[in-house]
Amino acid sequence: MKGFSRLLSSGGICLILFLIVSTQVHANMPLLQRASSYSVPGPPTVSAAFINQVLASNHSPASGKGQALFDDGVNYGIDPVFALAFFMHESSFGTTGIAQYTFSLGNERCIAGFPCYNGFTVFPTWEAGFIGWYSLIRNLYVGTWHLSTVEQIIPTYAPSSDHNNVAGYINAVDSAVDAWRNGQISAFGSVSSVTDMSSIPPLSTTGAPYPADQYSIVGKPTVTAAFINQVLTRYHSPAVGKGQVFFDAGVKYGIDPIYALAFFMRDSTFGTVGLARATRSLGPLPIADITATVATTACHCQDFHGYRSYTTWDASIIDWFHYMHDYYVKQMGLTTVSQVISIYLRTNDALAIQFAIKAIEARVDLWRKTPTKTPLG
DSSP states (O other), X not given: OHHHHHHHHHHHHHHHHHHHHHHHHHHHHHHHHHHXXXXXXXXXXXXXXXXXXXXXXXXXXXXXXXXXXXXXXHHHTBOHHHHHHHHHHHHTTTTSTTHHHHOOSSOOBOOXXXXXXXXXXXXXSHHHHHHHHHHIIIIXXXXXTOXXXXXXXXXXXXXXXXXXXXXXXXXXHHHXXXXXXXXXXXXXXXXXXXXXXXXXXXOOOOSOOOOOOSXXXXXXXXXXXXXXXXXXXXXXXXTTTOHHHXXXXXXHHTBXXXXXXXXXXXXXXXXXXXXXXXXXXXXOOBSOOTTOOXXXXXXXXXXXXXXXXXXXXXHHHHHHHHHIIXXXXXXXXXXXXXXXXXXXXXXXXXXXXXXXXXXXXXXXXHHHHSTTSOOOO
16 A cells, blocks of 8 residues: 555656646647748748838838848748837837938848948938848848848847847837737837828939039049959859950940949949849839939849839940930039039938938949059948
């Protein structure tokens, strides 16, 4: 009896432990299911139209770019609902903080090959910023580090050592994803209550030109076609070998090709990042401009979300020189970097304009000092 009692006692303890563990496992099932639903790779769970509605509701400067955010998510195999959630948490959809100047969806720290400002990556357009974020998540976090869920990614993406509230960030992203997948736009109500996207104005210039400086884009070439090819080769540009096209177009339109090369670097690191990868565009030229009278018949281009897209780099390079000469120089009388950039960037933000001016002029200075040598990074 005593033996049986001891056996019963041991069995009872085991049974109790089993029940406790079983209960805990079942209690934790919703949490496990909840975590698994926040796997970043996957097909879209919201539409491009819905993304546009979220951006419009929050008065985002990226309003109207939902299709680009959606398409990039499809291309990179990342559910765009997560890109939207990071955008919300990092800068309230581009309305606050440094993202207003960097066009960065996720406030990424400096990335090799991109301009950098105060420790953050600078993109030429919101579309380029979207691609930058997707590429970072897909190639580094998922592909290299094998981190695929929100709970895995955020502790590295926004570590507590940088004074981030990791738990709060995770909860904010997860909550936003839940709301949007249920057709709600956070605290702003249902989808049907959002402003009509047709009210968003088209691309247009936004401010007065800056005063002229000593960097005139008009003039004879100060670098050779061979030097341009060296630069493009060093940066593994998809436009490698097009140095003669740059040079000849510069001679034809009276614009020093060194400036085209500097703009190309600033806008897309010579076509290797951002929007240019899809458009083969030397710079983000609008497909149409309500203030321009530049003839469009010579533009062998297509419309890509409001920007010019080309089938060849040759067509893009020639069109850039044509546009700069006919629109900026001939029509508007703008001939220096400071004047052109203040309109080219299509923003009134003085900090962003000044940063771009300095970046282009510094690059021109560097190249003019080493026109016969292998170009430096």
